Amino acid sequence: MTDHFLLMALFAFFVSLVFAVLMRDDVREQVRLGSMMFGAFIAAALVLGWIMLPFPL
Amino acid sequence: MILGWMASKSSTAERARAGAEPGVLAAICAAAWLVPGAGHLWLGRRQKGLVFLLALPAMFLIGLALDGRIFPFEFSEPLVGLAAVADLGIGLPWFFAHMLEAGAGVVTSATYEYGNTFLIVCGLLNFLVILDAFDIAMGRK
Numbered sequence: 001m002t003d004h005f006l007l008m009a010l011f012a013f014f015v016s017l018v019f020a021v022l023m024r025d026d027v028r029e030q031v032r033l034g035s036m037m038f039g040a041f042i043a044a045a046l047v048l049g050w051i052m053l054p055f056p057l
Numbered sequence: 058m059i060l061g062w063m064a065s066k067s068s069t070a071e072r073a074r075a076g077a078e079p080g081v082l083a084a085i086c087a088a089a090w091l092v093p094g095a096g097h098l099w100l101g102r103r104q105k106g107l108v109f110l111l112a113l114p115a116m117f118l119i120g121l122a123l124d125g126r127i128f129p130f131e132f133s134e135p136l137v138g139l140a141a142v143a144d145l146g147i148g149l150p151w152f153f154a155h156m157l158e159a160g161a162g163v164v165t166s167a168t169y170e171y172g173n174t175f176l177i178v179c180g181l182l183n184f185l186v187i188l189d190a191f192d193i194a195m196g197r198k
Contacts, residue, residue, distance in 0.1 A: 002167045007123070011175065014116050018182045021108045022189055 005045075012041035082194050089190040091148040093183050096190025109186050116179035117150045125172020126162025127154055140173070146180030 020034030089096025094109030132138035144160075145151050154160045160176070163169055192198045 004171075007168065007171045010119070011171070011178070014112055014175075015178065015182070017108065017112055018186070021105050022185060027104070 008045055009042060012038050012045075016041065077195055082191070085194050086187055086191055089187040090146070090183065093148060093186060096187065097193070100190060100193050102193065105189075109183075113147060113179050113183050113186070114150050116175050116182075117147050117154075120172045120175030120179065121154060121159050123168040123172030123175060124163035124166035125160065125169065125174075125176045126164075127151065127160030127176060128173075140177055143177040143180040146183045147176075148183065151180075 016034045016037035019037060020030045024030045024033050085096045085099055088099060092110070093113035094106040094111075097103075097106035097109060099106075127144050128137050128140040130138055130141045162172070166172070189198070
């Protein structure tokens, strides 16, 4: 598996999962925080990827 | 219901007090380091413990499968040394990987850096998990 986006999404999933479980005690809050983190990871990667598109100039 | 809730709270507090003894505290931290999630399981936080027990070793295995490298303790190159410390954070899986001579790393692989990231981050996350178990054992959480 060499799909960079999938690997990044997999990484984002695991990190979001562990952080959400660490930081919240209630399952619903864990799901909420984990989803938000995962979404933020993906969004940040897409935005940064888009910004870096012209490089190398 | 209130009595039941109070009983469960007090049993958690009792576990925390027992954990606050230095020897037990050290044992909890050592267990949490060696087996990710073991500290939480020991302290009765079953859901959290199971998630850590499954997620962190899975990240380590994915890192190895992606041709990541388990870095050697070479502090002449600080980043390599620090990466080695981070790798060691995962505990027993690190020792198993060494015994099986896994984690040599394939620099030419397209997924080499991804593998390294998985290996390093799972170790660092386990350090956070150990600190969380420590806080629970001290009765702070």
